[in-house]
Amino acid sequence: MVVLRSIDALPHDIPLAATVGVFDGVHLGHQQALRVLVETARSVEATPIVVTFDPHPEAIVRGRAPDLLMDQQERLEWISRHVDGLVVLQRFDEAFRRTTAEEFMVRIGADRNLVALVMTRVTAFGRDRGGTLPVVREMGEGRWETVEAPTLDLRGARVSSARIRELVADGRLVSAARLLGRPYALVGDVVHGEQRGRDLGFPTANLHFADPVALPPDAIYAARASWGGEALLAPTEHADAVVSLGTQPTFGGRVRLFEVHLLDRDVDLYGQRLRVQLCRRLRAQHRYDNAEDLIVQMVRDVERARALLAK
Numbered sequence: 001m002v003v004l005r006s007i008d009a010l011p012h013d014i015p016l017a018a019t020v021g022v023f024d025g026v027h028l029g030h031q032q033a034l035r036v037l038v039e040t041a042r043s044v045e046a047t048p049i050v051v052t053f054d055p056h057p058e059a060i061v062r063g064r065a066p067d068l069l070m071d072q073q074e075r076l077e078w079i080s081r082h083v084d085g086l087v088v089l090q091r092f093d094e095a096f097r098r099t100t101a102e103e104f105m106v107r108i109g110a111d112r113n114l115v116a117l118v119m120t121r122v123t124a125f126g127r128d129r130g131g132t133l134p135v136v137r138e139m140g141e142g143r144w145e146t147v148e149a150p151t152l153d154l155r156g157a158r159v160s161s162a163r164i165r166e167l168v169a170d171g172r173l174v175s176a177a178r179l180l181g182r183p184y185a186l187v188g189d190v191v192h193g194e195q196r197g198r199d200l201g202f203p204t205a206n207l208h209f210a211d212p213v214a215l216p217p218d219a220i221y222a223a224r225a226s227w228g229g230e231a232l233l234a235p236t237e238h239a240d241a242v243v244s245l246g247t248q249p250t251f252g253g254r255v256r257l258f259e260v261h262l263l264d265r266d267v268d269l270y271g272q273r274l275r276v277q278l279c280r281r282l283r284a285q286h287r288y289d290n291a292e293d294l295i296v297q298m299v300r301d302v303e304r305a306r307a308l309l310a311k
Contacts, residue, residue: 048085101131
């Protein structure tokens with residue numbers, strides 16, 4: 001995976017076919033646009049280029065990014081799985097926010113052989129989102145080909161990151177997975193907790209997320225965890241798991257925790273980056289009268305998760 005840190009680092013001596021977007025989630029709609037990019041690049045004998053941003057543009061434009069669907073490293077890895085070319089992770093700051101669509105296209109095409117640009121009808125970039133498909137197509141006349149990638153509709157609604165966030169927030173993980181093309185996953189760093197799970201006989205890895213992420217409702221979930229290796233999508237270790245998302249109501253907790261209990265594995269995960277796929281909701285969080293009743297329920301949760309994941 002070759003990642004450039006600025007559009008100014010794009011090569012000058014080869015034909016380029018590019019697309020631009022945040023690609024948060026790299027969902028089925030994004031994947032369709034990336035396929036069109038690859039097909040276009042092949043047809044014009046150019047190198048495919050994906051330009052994406054860090055941080056999410058809304059963090060600068062609106063002062064807060066939406067809850068993210070994907071860790072940055074995972075996003076780059078998924079893009080690279082679909083496009084064998086170059087990825088530009090462009091820094092999105094206040095100065096870049098002020099860049100007009102015309103200025104952006106000058107930067108991406110200046111002294112370069114930009115031969116094609118792939119957009120959808122909802123793509124827009126540059127200051128005030130002025131770089132819409134019709135505008136960029138007019139700008140490119142005689143200079144580059146502007147190719148429209150169709151948006152993807154499923155069951156009468158456009159596949160979008162916003163729609164997937166809504167589904168995750170509602171706990172509709174199966175529907176979210178349908179739009180993503182895979183189970184919804186989160187990536188976090190394993191940090192020290194209160195060791196309460198180990199005291200109960202169910203050791204857990206507490207996940208810390210570097211950025212606000214889209215989380216489902218508080219509940220117990222059947223999950224799959226992976227870790228180890230340099231690539232999140234090519235881990236060296238895997239395990240089925242049960243996830244507890246919530247405030248530990250039995251113990252009067254106030255802090256929302258994302259805790260992962262590995263099934264049939266007892267591994268020191270401190271300092272590891274853990275990728276956790278949420279597969280099915282098992283039950284809601286519940287306050288038990290004592291730790292013993294909670295342990296009985298946790299045994300049931302593990303048995304049910306194991307049976308579900310075996311399918």
